[in-house]
Amino acid sequence: xxxxxxxxxxxxxxxxxxxxxxxxxxxxxxxxxxxxxxxxxxxxxxxxxxxxxxxxxxxxxxxxxxxxxxxxxxxxxxxxxxxxxxxxxxxxxxx
Numbered sequence: 001x002x003x004x005x006x007x008x009x010x011x012x013x014x015x016x017x018x019x020x021x022x023x024x025x026x027x028x029x030x031x032x033x034x035x036x037x038x039x040x041x042x043x044x045x046x047x048x049x050x051x052x053x054x055x056x057x058x059x060x061x062x063x064x065x066x067x068x069x070x071x072x073x074x075x076x077x078x079x080x081x082x083x084x085x086x087x088x089x090x091x092x093x094x095x
Contacts, residue, residue, distance in 0.1 A: 014045070023048040025076040027069060029057035050076060 026042055028034045030053050043049040052072040057064035 017042065018045060020046055023080055024050070025073065026051045027061055027072060028053050029059055029061040029064060030055050031058045032061065033059055052076075 024042075024046060026039055026049055028036070028039050028051060039051045043051055054061040054065050054068045054072065057068065062069045
């Protein structure tokens with residue numbers, strides 16, 4: 001695990017990011033390690049990127065603020081492919 005973390009600290013993934021061909025939702029925890037300028041750089045390199053900041057969340061935003069993550073994902077999917085006839089998304093349940 002230490003070797004994996006060490007590699008990630010010294011490697012960037014911009015080459016892979018530049019090959020992404022679909023719209024992307026980037027969720028950034030308000031108290032997480034991703035800096036706002038990094039998220040903006042992602043959008044600059046791939047304009048079909050939407051950035052959402054999850055309040056009161058760190059790196060594990062899905063654990064820190066599950067309802068906000070779910071809300072952002074549901075909103076993004078609705079906006080990506082609005083279909084008034086589609087079944088509503090289920091509620092995320094208790095946090």
